[in-house]
Amino acid sequence: MKTRYEYKPLIGMTSVTDIRGIKTYYEYDKAGRLQCVKDNDKNVISRYDYHYGSENNN
Structure with missing residues (x-):
């Protein structure tokens, strides 16, 4: 018996x-995440949801 992985x-x-x-x-989004x-x-x-902060911290 083995575990099968698909990529x-x-x-x-x-x-x-x-x-x-x-x-x-x-399952992955269009960015590969x-x-x-x-x-x-x-x-x-x-x-999983990805949120990125703004680079400007004004």
Whole structure:
């Protein structure tokens, strides 16, 4: 039994299948940042939002 990892070149890991056959999906935004993680039924487990501060601190 082995864990299977699938990757998208220049982006990152797209899914992991564990030894029980349970798959976890990883989705990325257009900038290549992790956007969300989904379970075997494609339900969102966690979501990531990126907020960047302004360089001007006036």
